[in-house]
Amino acid sequence: MRKNILIIQGHPDVSHDHLCHALAAAYEKGARESGYEVKTICIANIDFPLLRTNEDFYSTDPVPVIRQCQQDIRWANHLVIFYPLWMGSMPALLKAFFEQVFRPGFAMEPVDGGRKWVQLLKGKSAHIIVTMGMPAFIYRWYYGAHGLKSLERNILKFTGIGPIKESLIGMVEESQAHRVSWLEKMFNFGKKGR
Ligand SMILES: Cc1cc2nc3c(=O)[nH]c(=O)nc-3n(C[C@H](O)[C@H](O)[C@H](O)COP(=O)(O)O)c2cc1C
Numbered sequence: 001m002r003k004n005i006l007i008i009q010g011h012p013d014v015s016h017d018h019l020c021h022a023l024a025a026a027y028e029k030g031a032r033e034s035g036y037e038v039k040t041i042c043i044a045n046i047d048f049p050l051l052r053t054n055e056d057f058y059s060t061d062p063v064p065v066i067r068q069c070q071q072d073i074r075w076a077n078h079l080v081i082f083y084p085l086w087m088g089s090m091p092a093l094l095k096a097f098f099e100q101v102f103r104p105g106f107a108m109e110p111v112d113g114g115r116k117w118v119q120l121l122k123g124k125s126a127h128i129i130v131t132m133g134m135p136a137f138i139y140r141w142y143y144g145a146h147g148l149k150s151l152e153r154n155i156l157k158f159t160g161i162g163p164i165k166e167s168l169i170g171m172v173e174e175s176q177a178h179r180v181s182w183l184e185k186m187f188n189f190g191k192k193g194r
Pocket residue numbers: 011017018019020021083084085086087088089130131132133134135172
């Protein structure tokens with residue numbers, strides 16, 4: 001089946017030396033081997049302003065680079081989002097990116113005087129991959145994966161994106177073997193376009 005995959009690299013560091021980049025590269029390699037089309041947005045490499053007011057969110061046109069990202073999201077039928085867990089959630093730059101990109105009129109549209117929202121990104125699936133220092137089960141069971149749930153419920157599902165798959169990669173500093181096995185998993189996810 002034809003699939004357009006958009007990788008959103010949410011690591012804020014412009015150097016591409018991080019586990020998140022290695023995981024994304026493994027995913028992309030697998031996806032390309034299966035013949036899927038792949039594009040990537042690296043949020044560290046794009047320059048965009050912080051959203052500061054309600055009016056900006058509703059009424060101001062996004063800057064050209066954000067409009068291009070919106071086109072890429074429209075093009076994709078599967079989004080693959082990578083980020084490191086920072087203070088229990090996604091890094092601030094990635095949140096700022098979603099605030100800019102997922103604007104009314106593009107991602108959702110208020111109707112009935114703002115009492116309801118029409119979802120404009122239905123038909124797209126997503127896979128979120130989060131790396132973290134703590135064991136993944138602690139984040140999930142003790143902390144309730146609150147930051148991840150917020151991305152899923154308040155951002156992605158709100159716009160109609162689903163189903164959403166999650167991969168939590170914990171104890172990233174611990175062992176090289178652990179990393180290698182995750183790189184293999186990412187390659188296989190890419191091959192299956194998941
Ligand atoms: C500012 C900052 C905050 C972090 N907060 C957390 C955290 O809340 N929980 C956790 O398990 N790891 C935390 N970490 C560790 C990172 O999640 C970990 O270094 C990262 O996943 C490694 O991936 P990378 O090599 O792609 O950066 C934090 C790291 C930084 C720099």
